[in-house]
Amino acid sequence: MLANECAWSDSLSRVKAVIIGSGIAGLASAIRLQAIGVSVTVLEANSYPGGKLTSIEQGGYRWDAGPSLFTMPELVLELFRAAGKEPAGRFGYKRKEIGCHYFYPDGAFLRAYTDSEQLAAETERVLDVPAERVRRYLAHSERIYNLVGRTFLEKPLNRWDTWANLSVVRALLHVGQLDLGATLHETNLRRLGEPRLVQYFDRMATYNGSSPYRAPGILAIIPHLEHNVGTFIPEGGMISITRSLYALAKELGVSFEFTAPVTRISVEHARASGVVARDEYIPSDLVVCNMDIVPAYRRLMPDQAAPTRILSQERSSSAVIFYWGIRKCIEKVELHNIFFAHDYPAEFRAIFEQGSIARDPTIYVNATVKDIPSDAPEGCENWFVMVNAPPNTGQNWDDIIARLRGDVLRKLEHHLGEPIEPYIEVEHVLEPRSIEQRTSSYQGSLYGTSSNSKWSAFLRHPNAAPKIQNLYFCGGSVHPGGGIPLCLNSAKIATDCIRRDYGL
Numbered sequence: 001m002l003a004n005e006c007a008w009s010d011s012l013s014r015v016k017a018v019i020i021g022s023g024i025a026g027l028a029s030a031i032r033l034q035a036i037g038v039s040v041t042v043l044e045a046n047s048y049p050g051g052k053l054t055s056i057e058q059g060g061y062r063w064d065a066g067p068s069l070f071t072m073p074e075l076v077l078e079l080f081r082a083a084g085k086e087p088a089g090r091f092g093y094k095r096k097e098i099g100c101h102y103f104y105p106d107g108a109f110l111r112a113y114t115d116s117e118q119l120a121a122e123t124e125r126v127l128d129v130p131a132e133r134v135r136r137y138l139a140h141s142e143r144i145y146n147l148v149g150r151t152f153l154e155k156p157l158n159r160w161d162t163w164a165n166l167s168v169v170r171a172l173l174h175v176g177q178l179d180l181g182a183t184l185h186e187t188n189l190r191r192l193g194e195p196r197l198v199q200y201f202d203r204m205a206t207y208n209g210s211s212p213y214r215a216p217g218i219l220a221i222i223p224h225l226e227h228n229v230g231t232f233i234p235e236g237g238m239i240s241i242t243r244s245l246y247a248l249a250k251e252l253g254v255s256f257e258f259t260a261p262v263t264r265i266s267v268e269h270a271r272a273s274g275v276v277a278r279d280e281y282i283p284s285d286l287v288v289c290n291m292d293i294v295p296a297y298r299r300l301m302p303d304q305a306a307p308t309r310i311l312s313q314e315r316s317s318s319a320v321i322f323y324w325g326i327r328k329c330i331e332k333v334e335l336h337n338i339f340f341a342h343d344y345p346a347e348f349r350a351i352f353e354q355g356s357i358a359r360d361p362t363i364y365v366n367a368t369v370k371d372i373p374s375d376a377p378e379g380c381e382n383w384f385v386m387v388n389a390p391p392n393t394g395q396n397w398d399d400i401i402a403r404l405r406g407d408v409l410r411k412l413e414h415h416l417g418e419p420i421e422p423y424i425e426v427e428h429v430l431e432p433r434s435i436e437q438r439t440s441s442y443q444g445s446l447y448g449t450s451s452n453s454k455w456s457a458f459l460r461h462p463n464a465a466p467k468i469q470n471l472y473f474c475g476g477s478v479h480p481g482g483g484i485p486l487c488l489n490s491a492k493i494a495t496d497c498i499r500r501d502y503g504l
């Protein structure tokens with residue numbers, strides 16, 4: 001046989017996959033599948049890869065547009081290794097010594113060291129809480145992460161073999177330690193006592209778009225990742241995650257089509273047989289959907305019976321983000337900064353019960369220029385200023401955002417003791433409507449569904465469609481949830497299902 005005939009017959013015999021969307025989970029799925037011999041085509045509605053993990057540039061400023069907190073970098077490295085490539089020279093990052101600067105309403109200022117010993121010493125110094133209490137809390141966080149983390153975050157929950165193993169038995173024996181019957185806030189109050197320290201650890205419920213006053217105490221696994229494991233910043237900013245994974249996928253031979261929104265998943269006799277994009281039917285052995293699960297069922301498969309209970313789960317929070325190019329340097333601000341709300345319960349009531357934003361919300365400021373000087377012109381700073389917001393249910397966002405901008409500037413200028421507004425020379429705004437419009441995330445939620453109930457983990461859509469063969473799901477709206485690490489896990493679980501189903 002001639003060489004090109006060999007290649008032709010090889011490509012005919014390879015399993016073909018179409019991936020809908022090139023968010024972080026779509027990219028990770030493409031890499032994993034192509035690496036095990038599947039022939040992958042990614043169809044992306046936008047003209048660029050990465051979904052929420054993208055960046056904005058203007059006037060010499062660069063901002064990471066979406067995620068800014070980077071934990072568990074080994075999950076990114078794992079993709080290079082799965083592809084048989086060395087990450088060195090393709091993707092680099094460094095560990096941060098201080099995770100975040102915290103500004104409290106009473107004037108207290110806390111440096112949240114990522115090292116747990118240093119954090120314990122700092123909270124003793126600033127908040128007057130015995131260091132031992134923080135040490136014990138972080139040890140508890142590590143213990144419960146080791147007990148349940150792998151089962152809940154790295155395995156499909158709808159398969160019997162996930163539950164029939166020793167680690168689950170061990171977790172069940174220690175179920176009392178998981179604080180399943182209490183909220184995260186109640187757990188933190190009981191274990192930590194001091195209100196400002198409680199607020200510090202309560203905030204971690206927002207890492208997956210939830211309220212600490214409703215999410216279960218088991219979310220106390222998150223501090224283990226931030227403190228015992230650490231937080232990191234990629235060289236070149238968060239966008240380098242997208243860029244390096246896109247480059248890796250291309251190098252492996254994944255084919256990408258941009259400005260190619262998928263309008264239909266073709267299902268015949270309960271089997272996915274391909275998709276329709278730009279009015280063209282593209283047959284495929286299997287389909288991996290990185291689109292949000294709600295529009296995926298409603299718009300791409302309107303004839304199929306949708307899992308209505310799953311689709312009606314409460315969405316995670318969304319956000320309003322101001323990207324500001326500021327014509328001066330502000331020393332008090334670090335890479336990550338939090339300016340806490342005075343009335344924290346009111347902030348979450350506003351988001352999850354009233355569909356609005358409180359007048360004194362917690363403000364997050366990210367300034368990558370502190371670590372990456374080329375992200376702003378000399379003597380200037382690139383601020384990403386984010387406030388958690390309710391999902392989009394048709395609120396008057398123009399009014400909300402105009403009012404919020406004033407509230408945010410007043411609060412920041414008060415804490416920093418210097419004017420900011422006159423120095424803003426470039427401004428962009430991202431908000432629930434535009435997040436929804438740019439990534440098809442239902443209601444503009446950042447993390448799919450919220451974790452505001454102890455059953456939330458069981459009410460996320462699984463990574464293999466239960467009723468449609470050859471159809472798989474990855475990304476923040478399905479199991480195990482949103483945020484970069486979990487999206488990467490979703491791609492791994494979906495790929496594991498495909499390997500098993502296709503004997504790859």
Ligand SMILES: Cc1cc2nc3c(=O)[nH]c(=O)nc-3n(C[C@H](O)[C@H](O)[C@H](O)COP(=O)(O)OP(=O)(O)OC[C@H]3O[C@@H](n4cnc5c(N)ncnc54)[C@H](O)[C@@H]3O)c2cc1C
Nearest residue numbers: 021023024025045051052067068069262291475476483484
């Ligand atoms: C402002 C903001 C801040 C955040 N902060 C953090 C953080 O600090 N840390 C963290 O870990 N996470 C953070 N997140 C969450 C994180 O960004 C997401 O969980 C993650 O990026 C979602 O990835 P995904 O794979 O689910 O897909 P998405 O990023 O949602 O991308 C989906 C892709 O699919 C494409 N698509 C959709 N429908 C179709 C279709 N029909 N046809 C073709 N293509 C389609 C979209 O265009 C998009 O490119 C943040 C998110 C935002 C917006």
